[in-house]
Amino acid sequence: MRKNLKFETYVTVSDVNNVVAFDDRVITLDGAMEEVKAKLRKGGTAVIDEFQRLRAVYLTVIAN
Secondary structure (H helix, E strand, O other), rough: OOOOOOOEEEEOOOOOOEEEOOOOEEEEHHHHHHHHHHHHOOOOOOOOOHHOOHHHHHHHHHHO
């Protein structure tokens, strides 16, 4: 997916509290969701890899 999709934000959920950003930053899940939502609000593309690891509340946050 990384080779075939143009994206501005790419994060991989590593556990229930942390994600790894495309530039190898380890950030909190809350911080990552803020980055993802900000990118989507601006019409950008954001990828959340391993999204099945997200707590259910974050699926609602992303959907809104």
